[in-house]
Amino acid sequence: MDGNTLIPVVLFLSIAVSICYVVKQLVQSRLRIKMLQTCNSTELVESLVMSDARRDQLTALRWGLLSITEAIGLGLVQLMGWTYPYFSVPAILLGAFGLGSLLYFWFGRRFG
Structure with a gap:
């Protein structure tokens, strides 16, 4: 795929995902507003x-750990000096992703 077709495809996918995310957030916020309007319990609120705060913290923890482990994996690939896509490059990156997911699971269990 050359740059003339790749850029419009990526742009279309980015716009489509953004629209889906905005619609999801609007529906969730509308649902919460309706639920809170019908509820009289301050404990539920x-x-x-x-x-919500806990979910946001765990989301940030997850993506932070995954970003760090992927950066370590990419640094390892760079350190090895691999410029041609060997089969071990995706293995290292998938292993780093898996390690990040396991760390997230462990931290989420420990601090959750």
Whole structure:
């Protein structure tokens, strides 16, 4: 694929994913507003706010760990001096992704 066809495809996919994400966020926020309007319990409101904050923290933890382990994997590939795509390059990157996921699971269990 040359650059003349790759750029429009990537642009279209980026716009489509962005629109889907915005629609998802709007639907979730509308659902929360309706639920909170019908609810009289302050305990439920507090639990919703706390669960949202916790979910956001765990999301940040997950993507932070995955980014760090992928950076280590890419650094390892660079350190080895591989410029041609050997079969071990995807193995190292997938292993780094798996290690990041396991670290996320461990940290989520430990601090969750």
